[in-house]
Amino acid sequence: GAVVSQHPSRVICKSGTSVKIECRSLDFQATTMFWYRQFPKQSLMLMATSNEGSKATYEQGVEKDKFLINHASLTLSTLTVTSAHPEDSSFYICSARTGYSSYEQYFGPGTRLTVT
Amino acid sequence: KQEVTQIPAALSVPEGENLVLNCSFTDSAIYNLQWFRQDPGKGLTSLLLIQSSQREQTSGRLNASLDKSSGRSTLYIAASQPGDSATYLCAVRSNSGNTPLVFGKGTRLSVIA
Numbered sequence: 001g002a003v004v005s006q007h008p009s010r011v012i013c014k015s016g017t018s019v020k021i022e023c024r025s026l027d028f029q030a031t032t033m034f035w036y037r038q039f040p041k042q043s044l045m046l047m048a049t050s051n052e053g054s055k056a057t058y059e060q061g062v063e064k065d066k067f068l069i070n071h072a073s074l075t076l077s078t079l080t081v082t083s084a085h086p087e088d089s090s091f092y093i094c095s096a097r098t099g100y101s102s103y104e105q106y107f108g109p110g111t112r113l114t115v116t
Numbered sequence: 117k118q119e120v121t122q123i124p125a126a127l128s129v130p131e132g133e134n135l136v137l138n139c140s141f142t143d144s145a146i147y148n149l150q151w152f153r154q155d156p157g158k159g160l161t162s163l164l165l166i167q168s169s170q171r172e173q174t175s176g177r178l179n180a181s182l183d184k185s186s187g188r189s190t191l192y193i194a195a196s197q198p199g200d201s202a203t204y205l206c207a208v209r210s211n212s213g214n215t216p217l218v219f220g221k222g223t224r225l226s227v228i229a
Contacts, residue, residue: 006159034216043205043221044160093159095216104150105209105217109159 002028004096006108013084013115021079021111023094029074030096034105035067038091050077084115118143118210122220129196130228137191137223139206144187150217151180151191152205160205164191168211196227 003026013019023033032051036044048064050056050071058064066088068080077096081088093110119142129135139149148167152160164173164180166189172181179192193200203224207217 036219041224043219044207046216046218049216091157104162104165107152107160107162110157112157 002026002096002098002104002106004030004094004106004108006092006094006111008111009109010112011114013113015085015115016083018080018082019084019113021081021092021094021113023077023079023096023108025075025096025106028096028098028106030077030098031074032097033071033077034095034097035069035077035079036093036095038093038110044093047079081113084113086115089113089115118146118208118218120206120208120218120220122204122206122223124223125221126224126226128226128228131196131198133196133227134192134194135196135225137193137204137206137225139189139191139220141187141189141208141218143210144184145211146184147209147211147215149180149182149189149206149208151178151189152207154203154205154222156203163204193225196225198227198229201225201227 005024007022035047038044047062048056048058056069071077094108095105097105121140123138150165151163166173166182177194182189203222205222206220
């Protein structure tokens with residue numbers, strides 16, 4: 001099956017700093033990537049959808065200036081949490097799909113962000 | 117807006133028991149439905165995907181059914197094992213173009229040896 005990787009798997013940063021999370025599709029071209037966040041014992045909440053070469057579409061309530069998403073190539077998307085605060089601490093999971101009519105989304109292993 | 121509900125939120129069963137997890141969704145116009153497994157602190161493992169035209173899918177001890185008209189799906193696990201302990205997530209993709217999966221809150225399953 002298709003493989004999606006995320007880096008780093010865990011990151012701890014100080015309040016006020018920025019953190020970048022990378023999401024890569026290893027053996028397929030991802031025309032669409034999704035970023036989700038998950039709080040403890042909660043479900044995955046979609047943050048944004050990005051198509052390669054286009055600006056990301058953010059879900060209601062997600063600050064686009066705080067969560068910068070770049071999908072510059074068909075195999076890489078990045079999420080940058082700017083000026084991180086403790087309330088941004090969460091589990092961030094990316095997902096990739098090969099095309100508009102693709103049957104499945106493939107998920108990365110997630111990144112645990114802790115802001116101190 | 118699509119909403120996905122999973123019942124129960126948590127379930128504890130003795131090893132060997134057969135069990136059913138339930139998922140319901142508000143908008144029956146779906147493209148497909150997918151069941152995932154998530155271990156604590158880990159990502160998602162896809163278990164079964166059912167297209168909107170299908171009624172069920174099977175993989176080993178797992179069987180997922182779909183009743184699109186009533187907005188329901190079930191995941192049946194036969195002969196449960198302690199290794200099945202995890203959170204099971206149901207997600208649907210709506211039948212409206214390039215839409216992402218919408219997730220339920222999951223069912224936390226504990227299988228006691």
